[in-house]
Amino acid sequence: MELGIPYAKTEAARALLRARDATLTPPLRALLIMIDGKKPVTDLLPAIKALSLKAEDVHGLLSRGLIEPCPPPRAVRPEPEASASPARSLAAAKFYALGQLTLILGHGDAMLRHAAREVVDHPSLMAWLAACEQEVAAFAGDARAARFAALVRELLPAPTAEPAAFG
Incomplete structure (x- = not known):
């Protein structure tokens, strides 16, 4: 499992969260809610530690099919930088x-x-x-x-x- 990439919830995870199923402990549920497909796991490590969890718990969510790696972002044309000088008119x-x-x-x-x-x-x-x-x-x-x-x-x-x- 690569910790430097973002992971996203699967449909199974969303269904589990909606049902408030008790198969997840409160810390694991909180972790699953935090995984949003935007931040890599390395950015979540302080929160994971605060929940008394470990990176292996993220791997457990992956093996249960509750999260999946996000596809790499498509190449997006960079926005033109805004001019530092104010508009002149x-x-x-x-x-x-x-x-x-x-x-x-x-x-x-x-x-x-x-x-x-x-x-x-x-x-x-x-x-x-x-x-x-x-x-x-x-x-x-x-x-x-x-x-x-x-x-x-x-x-x-x-x-x-x-x-x-x-x-």
Whole structure:
């Protein structure tokens, strides 16, 4: 018996667990429940030991036909790694700025929120961000305003020949 591979319950084991048949001791029943087809037996050894069982008990479940080795996983194409940098878009920059304004200004951001409704493209976003930066500077100081503007600008898409618009 290979301990480094996962084992799964057979239909016989599932039927035995559903029937709550007393042919299994409580520790063996708990072990059978833990065997899920995902973790190799080596990962279950601490739990097996805590149940006062041994690896031979897993072999006993195998010989009784209650568990079986899982087939090796099919080769799956790896998922493309998520970009560590945030998505860049005008909408992302605008909504991030709105969230930060709420945190910085509290309820004093109503006029800026209303003005944000008029932001539909890159030039209007930049004008709105300048107004936001002025409000943040007046409320929290120039350093905080500069940090706010820098973080929002990181979310802006790279400049293109065509003016970007929300869509």
